Structure formats: C-alpha cells, structure tokens
Amino acid sequence: MEFLEIIENRESVRSYSNQEVEEDKLTKILEAARLAPSAANRQPWEFIIVKSKEMLEKVKQTYQRDWFYNAPLIIIVKGDKNQSWKRKDGYDSIETDLAIAMTYIILAAFDLGLATCWIGAFDESKLRRVLNLKENEVVYAITPLGYPDKNYEPKGAKDRKDLKEIVRFI
Ligand SMILES: Cc1cc2nc3c(=O)[nH]c(=O)nc-3n(C[C@H](O)[C@H](O)[C@H](O)COP(=O)(O)O)c2cc1C
Numbered sequence: 001m002e003f004l005e006i007i008e009n010r011e012s013v014r015s016y017s018n019q020e021v022e023e024d025k026l027t028k029i030l031e032a033a034r035l036a037p038s039a040a041n042r043q044p045w046e047f048i049i050v051k052s053k054e055m056l057e058k059v060k061q062t063y064q065r066d067w068f069y070n071a072p073l074i075i076i077v078k079g080d081k082n083q084s085w086k087r088k089d090g091y092d093s094i095e096t097d098l099a100i101a102m103t104y105i106i107l108a109a110f111d112l113g114l115a116t117c118w119i120g121a122f123d124e125s126k127l128r129r130v131l132n133l134k135e136n137e138v139v140y141a142i143t144p145l146g147y148p149d150k151n152y153e154p155k156g157a158k159d160r161k162d163l164k165e166i167v168r169f170i
Pocket residue numbers: 010011012013014117118119120121122158
C-alpha cells in the first residue's frame with residue numbers, strides 16, 4: 001500500500017476475531033518498530049509480545065473492555081528511563097521515543113492487513129505489577145494486534161479538524 005493510503009485508511013479497531021497472527025507478519029511489524037527513530041538513537045525500548053493465555057488474561061485485566069478480550073496478541077511498548085536521552089534542562093525523550101515506535105507498529109500492522117488500537121487508558125499500576133516493572137521502566141501505550149472481527153465495518157471518513165484550524169504560516 002502507498003504510505004499516504006495507509007495514513008488515510010488506518011483506524012483504531014475495537015472489534016477483533018480470534019484468528020492468529022502469522023509469525024512473519026509479527027516479525028515485520030517488530031522490524032518496523034526496531035527501525036523507528038529515537039533521540040540520540042538511544043532506542044530506550046523493549047517490545048513485549050503478550051501471547052500466552054495466562055499473560056493475556058492478566059494484561060486484559062488492566063483494561064477491561066469487552067472488545068479487548070478477543071484480541072489474540074497484545075504489544076506493549078516498554079521504555080527504560082535509564083537509557084533515554086535527557087536534555088540539559090531535564091527534558092526526557094522517553095515518552096516521545098516510545099510514541100514513535102508505537103506509531104511505526106500501528107502503521108506497519110495496517111499495511112499488513114492487521115488491526116490495532118492504541119490504548120493509553122489502561123490501569124498503569126496494575127500493569128506495572130503484572131509486568132513486574134522496575135522504577136525506571138515505563139509503559140505509556142499498549143495495543144491489541146489481530147484481525148478485525150468479520151462483522152467489523154471500517155469507519156471510513158476521519159473525524160479531524162480542518163487544516164485551516166490547525167495550520168498557521170508565519
Ligand atoms: C495517546 C493515545 C491514547 C489512546 N488511548 C485509547 C484508549 O485508551 N482506548 C481507546 O479505545 N482508544 C484510545 N486511543 C485511540 C484514539 O481514540 C483514536 O486514535 C482517535 O479517536 C482517532 O481515531 P482513529 O485512530 O480511528 O483514527 C488512543 C490514542 C492515542 C494516540
């Protein structure tokens with residue numbers, strides 16, 4: 001698919017079938033994430049693929065929505081604040097770096113016919129416990145990865161502000 005076509009047509013999917021994700025597709029998605037840019041090229045991330053029944057159950061408890069329960073895989077983009085770049089004024093690039101990696105994941109997934117939904121509203125302290133995170137480790141986003149349910153209908157047109165509202169030439 002053309003890149004701009006991916007941008008135009010990708011959307012958050014909240015309806016999954018339990019069809020398995022092919023390993024070669026998962027590898028391609030993770031390869032895209034691996035190639036994402038990060039401040040000072042620190043690559044302060046780890047991509048956790050939640051695959052076992054036991055861990056899927058636990059992670060799904062951190063975001064209790066009916067539609068989330070069917071997804072066959074969950075990708076967690078985890079960061080390490082000890083690895084991320086810090087500016088002199090204290091700014092830490094970690095959240096930006098992880099957001100870019102997650103963006104690469106959701107776009108690559110769509111290109112391969114797979115669905116995702118960026119989830120930021122999970123129960124953070126629950127997820128920290130489930131993953132046994134250390135103090136320096138952070139998660140800002142997780143996503144289900146799978147095929148849309150057979151009854152899923154793409155939303156189509158995007159609900160976005162008009163360019164006139166959000167662009168200013170100076
Ligand atoms: C930082 C961030 C957090 C989000 N958190 C959630 C979430 O917790 N649950 C959810 O269903 N969607 C979540 N979304 C998806 C947005 O609601 C969605 O991207 C937005 O409504 C635009 O729709 P689209 O992705 O279909 O184009 C999140 C998206 C972003 C970028």
